[in-house]
Amino acid sequence: MKATAVAPANIALIKYWGKRDIPRNLPAVGSISITLRDLLTRTSVEFSPEFKADQLRLDGEAAPESQRARVSRFLDRIRAWANFSHPARVVSRNNFPTGAGLASSASGFAALTLAATAAAGLELPPEKLSELARLGSGSAPRSLYGGFVEMKLGAHPDGRDAVAIPLFPPEHLDISMLIAITTRQQKKIGSTEGMERTARTSPYYRAWIETGPADLAEMRRALAQRDFAKIGELAEYSCLKMHGLAFSARPGLIYWNPATIAVMQAVRELHYSGIPAYFTIDAGPQVKVLTLPKHTPEIEALISALPGVERVISTGLGEGARLIDDQSTTPEEP
Ligand code: DP6
Numbered sequence: 001m002k003a004t005a006v007a008p009a010n011i012a013l014i015k016y017w018g019k020r021d022i023p024r025n026l027p028a029v030g031s032i033s034i035t036l037r038d039l040l041t042r043t044s045v046e047f048s049p050e051f052k053a054d055q056l057r058l059d060g061e062a063a064p065e066s067q068r069a070r071v072s073r074f075l076d077r078i079r080a081w082a083n084f085s086h087p088a089r090v091v092s093r094n095n096f097p098t099g100a101g102l103a104s105s106a107s108g109f110a111a112l113t114l115a116a117t118a119a120a121g122l123e124l125p126p127e128k129l130s131e132l133a134r135l136g137s138g139s140a141p142r143s144l145y146g147g148f149v150e151m152k153l154g155a156h157p158d159g160r161d162a163v164a165i166p167l168f169p170p171e172h173l174d175i176s177m178l179i180a181i182t183t184r185q186q187k188k189i190g191s192t193e194g195m196e197r198t199a200r201t202s203p204y205y206r207a208w209i210e211t212g213p214a215d216l217a218e219m220r221r222a223l224a225q226r227d228f229a230k231i232g233e234l235a236e237y238s239c240l241k242m243h244g245l246a247f248s249a250r251p252g253l254i255y256w257n258p259a260t261i262a263v264m265q266a267v268r269e270l271h272y273s274g275i276p277a278y279f280t281i282d283a284g285p286q287v288k289v290l291t292l293p294k295h296t297p298e299i300e301a302l303i304s305a306l307p308g309v310e311r312v313i314s315t316g317l318g319e320g321a322r323l324i325d326d327q328s329t330t331p332e333e334p
Helices: 065-082 104-119 126-136 140-144 191-201 205-224 228-247 258-272 293-304
Strands: 002-014 019-021 031-047 055-058 088-094 148-151 164-168 176-181 277-280 287-291 311-316 322-324
Touching (some): 002 140, 002 205, 019 191, 031 104, 031 140, 031 176, 055 065, 065 104, 065 126, 088 104, 104 322, 126 140, 140 148, 148 205, 176 293, 191 228, 205 228, 228 277, 258 277, 258 287, 258 293, 287 293, 293 311
Parallel strands (some): 055 088
Antiparallel strands (some): 002 031, 002 322, 031 088, 031 148, 148 164, 176 287, 176 311, 277 287
């Protein structure tokens, strides 16, 4: 009763922010993401009647109780479906900094979904895997697939159609992504809490929900046409719209630091000088820069030299989550 999976991080081009049903973790808006080739979580799950309680090791250490409890609740659902109650040992490792706005919950829950269902002997259809991953984290179903992925808003109250679907494979458009790490500190307000506060207090929340479908439709079109300039422009728009919304919560959510803004401004300068470069930012201070492969070295050199940028990770698009041999090793940090 043991299995191991690897899942990639993903970055939303059209952002998810807000839930329409908190217990079911149903998104209030659909989202579109790209799956990253080199930022990976590797997770092993073993169920055994010999274990006394669920254990979670994260990056080589016992995980904090809050995270262990979140994983334990997630495993309860799998145990209920598989009809047993054995505790689990979960060992998970990221090859990138955890909890600083680099989508570790997405890759983490996608890997956990695949490894835990396989270890429990469950063979589930894709929509059930999506549902399970979503219960762990709203962005996690997107990491199940490679390339360009849409997380459907869905219409059904129980969320059965709020699932991820692959839009285009990684080869559809050769995009390169540079991630400027501006701090390795964990953020103070996580996405879940930030979204709840925004929904409760922002006067702009309704407009965010109402304009979501048009943004998704435009992005689907731009992707189908491989129109990189349009894709980049829409990604920046959705990012700034999401952060504008978060600023308007009470108290406002500020995920940026001075280096975040320095990178955004540098990317804008590049763009004005005719170089295809666009930024997007999640609930954290790191800036993800979208560009085309031939411009990557020049942009990497430029943003690496900005004050406050600790390092830059370069990646492209890749495949979705998959089960692997327990013995195989995970690629090193990019
Ligand atoms: C800003 O998926 O982390 O990265 O469903 O509460 O776990 P929960 O939230 P999470 O939110 C991700 C928010 C975002 C935008 C995005 O990835 O779409």
